[in-house]
Amino acid sequence: MARRRQLYEGKAKILFEGPEPGTLVQYFKDDATAFNAQKKGTITGKGVLNNRISEFLMTKLAEINVPTHFIRRLNMREQLIKEVEIIPIEVVVRNIAAGSIAQRLGIPEGTRLPRSIVEYYYKNDQLGDPMVAEEHITAFGWANPPDMDDIVHLTLRINDFLTGLFLGVGITLVDFKLEFGRLFENDEMRIVLADEISPDNCRLWDSKTNEKMDKDRFRRDLGKIEEAYQEVARRLGILPEAGSRDMKGPETMQ
Ligand code: TMP
Numbered sequence: 001m002a003r004r005r006q007l008y009e010g011k012a013k014i015l016f017e018g019p020e021p022g023t024l025v026q027y028f029k030d031d032a033t034a035f036n037a038q039k040k041g042t043i044t045g046k047g048v049l050n051n052r053i054s055e056f057l058m059t060k061l062a063e064i065n066v067p068t069h070f071i072r073r074l075n076m077r078e079q080l081i082k083e084v085e086i087i088p089i090e091v092v093v094r095n096i097a098a099g100s101i102a103q104r105l106g107i108p109e110g111t112r113l114p115r116s117i118v119e120y121y122y123k124n125d126q127l128g129d130p131m132v133a134e135e136h137i138t139a140f141g142w143a144n145p146p147d148m149d150d151i152v153h154l155t156l157r158i159n160d161f162l163t164g165l166f167l168g169v170g171i172t173l174v175d176f177k178l179e180f181g182r183l184f185e186n187d188e189m190r191i192v193l194a195d196e197i198s199p200d201n202c203r204l205w206d207s208k209t210n211e212k213m214d215k216d217r218f219r220r221d222l223g224k225i226e227e228a229y230q231e232v233a234r235r236l237g238i239l240p241e242a243g244s245r246d247m248k249g250p251e252t253m254q
Contacts, residue, residue: 034218051079
């Protein structure tokens, strides 16, 4: 494989220059962090599984006309994506109380919320991704009001669709985080879904037992992390053919 220019390295992914202008290669690592990288570890095979799971979910979303940055999967750990200008906001949707909302508002984990709640966090590691209101987002120009209308509209559609999709395979979608970007094409700008959707940024509970099948197993030292990610992929019908033996996947040249 030819050497490629690395553009960005995040906690769980690396972005390389893509083969054509306007494209990037998104490489999924096995590295896991939590609590703003105070906790670090490796989840063997996570990158391979998240690559597949995110491919699957973004493809399904594209089928219902949710625009995404995803173009195609290239190999076990890499996917080709459209280059977008990332909006520096983490959009969190919650259906059931868990994690920070349970702590902040004293709601017992597992309580169904009166309706789905959308929250925003400013993407800034130094500040620990503080929660912000739409007022801050528009006042500081991170996104403008029409961008926010698109983001909320897309987020609620994604939540409805993914809730149903996961329920169909015996998984409750408790909450999840999305990122959006601006795609510039033919003198036009569109807001599209970016980043990834995987057990790293969703809370997924077994519908029958409420067992956690996501990164909370790592955050909270619950064990059986690899097994949980594999089970999500298995239920979605996308476990790589070779199964867990092949989870390490090929290494990329950097
Ligand atoms: P929280 O309850 O810790 O605020 O997390 C809400 C959801 O957002 C949960 O599904 C995990 C996801 N998340 C991320 O993807 N990245 C983050 O940095 C944080 C804090 C949460």
